[in-house]
Amino acid sequence: MYVAVKGGEAAIDNAHRLLAHARRGDPAVPELATEQIAEQMSLLVDRVMTEGSLYDRQLAALALKQARGDLIEAVFLVRAFRTTLPRFGYSEPVDTARMELRRRISATYKDLPGGQVLGPTFDYTHRLLDFMLMANGEAPVAPAEVEVQPDEDGTPRVTDLLDAEGLIEASSALQDEAPVGDLTREPLNFPAERDLRLQALARGDEGFVLALGYSTQRGYGRTHPFVGEVRVGEVEVEFTPQELGFPVPLGRLTVTECQMISQFKGSAAVPPQFTRGYGLVFGQSERKAMAMSLVDRSLRARELGEDVVAPAQDEEFVLSHADNLQATGFVEHLKLPHYVDFQAELDLVRRMRAEHERAQATHLSEAAE
């Protein structure tokens, strides 16, 4: 247990001054502007927005600068800031079918309607360090452009294609009146429904969700997944203010969506079919969206009548440990003064040792007799 301590004000002040100095680094090197972080460390900014659960590029960039690039510390700053703001309300659900696509790939169909576009991707790069980026950089070659072929079919979701054959489960229907769970308003209770699970996974730590997704692939709650589709792009967000009574377009957000398709052998009520796992995150965060969709699917074990045998299928285990801010809070609090607590433990261990020695002595004298 942590017991409050007093004192150390001067040391703490000086430590924070030293922190500011260390943050700045060598003054001979130009200081980093938050705009540079927002523009050139954009995927890191995306990750802070996703795990901080707040879409605001400038704030995420500032948090990263202040945190010296420590991602979880930046998440902490962003989450603390959001508590100072009033909540205006809930947006209309974003429509990812109307996304302005920057990237869209499928691992299940090579010729899907709407086609596949790679967009700005690390895929198929050689992963060789590019020392040109260290030299005084030349501007990159301008992106290639080709005329857009209008596609009559638009870009339907891959899941809609299978849906036409009845081989994939339908999405749970929109229920206008059903309340949507919000874990920023109510503490998480178990069992948690899928809306709450997705909210927790969306803001969950990428490393944790990735490891759990990986564990399902390695056999801990196997789901035989395929990437039906990953799409990255901009979606328009609409919000209906009470005083206006009609949806107001707020602007565009960049999001990444993953539709994971998993084999399902069926149950008494349902014929064999494909089931779906879903991932949706802020920014371009493909790894996170994919891992999230794997874990979303594995957490549906209860709903689909599968045995819960692996960590990734255990919603209490997953959801209680997915949040990196909660996790770091509890782990890192161990470094704060625990003097009183430790003194009590010291006394306890001394007493136990004395008893142990007495018992040994008795045992020896009995054996000698």
Add this chain to the structure above:
Amino acid sequence: MAFTPHAAAAPDAAPDNGMIARRQRAMALCADAKRTDLEEILDVLRYEGAVEDLRRPETGLVMVRGQIGGDGAPFNFGEATVIRAAVRLDGGEVGFAYQLGRDAQKARMAAIIDALLQSPRHSRVTEDALKPIELRLAGERAVRERQTAATRVNFFTMVRGED
């Protein structure tokens, strides 16, 4: 603050759907535009009447919702910062702005533009003044789409093994 939702109702009858659609269109443009774009528009419009701040620009949060599977039941997937403002013009028109981000000046200008759009005297010129922005944004979007289209792939499956 003097503002209440009821006071915001337009002085005349409930606005028709056509006006709502025009306002939504202008709001979308103002949200996507830069602050300097809106400054230019207001320079062009030269509205010199009084602008009363019904609601000074205020930053808050909107919880963004997604849909399970992209087309299913809604879920809350994360918040976004949103700035809002409300103004009233001399003629009684009340303009609103709700935009992603925290740019107070931009939100206030967008609220003025929303009010001008509802003013019989300024409606037409306001829409005209928005057109260059619309064209520029459409042009930028077209470039992005052409750049993306250049990364379109056609995968071929290869026959494997000996047969």
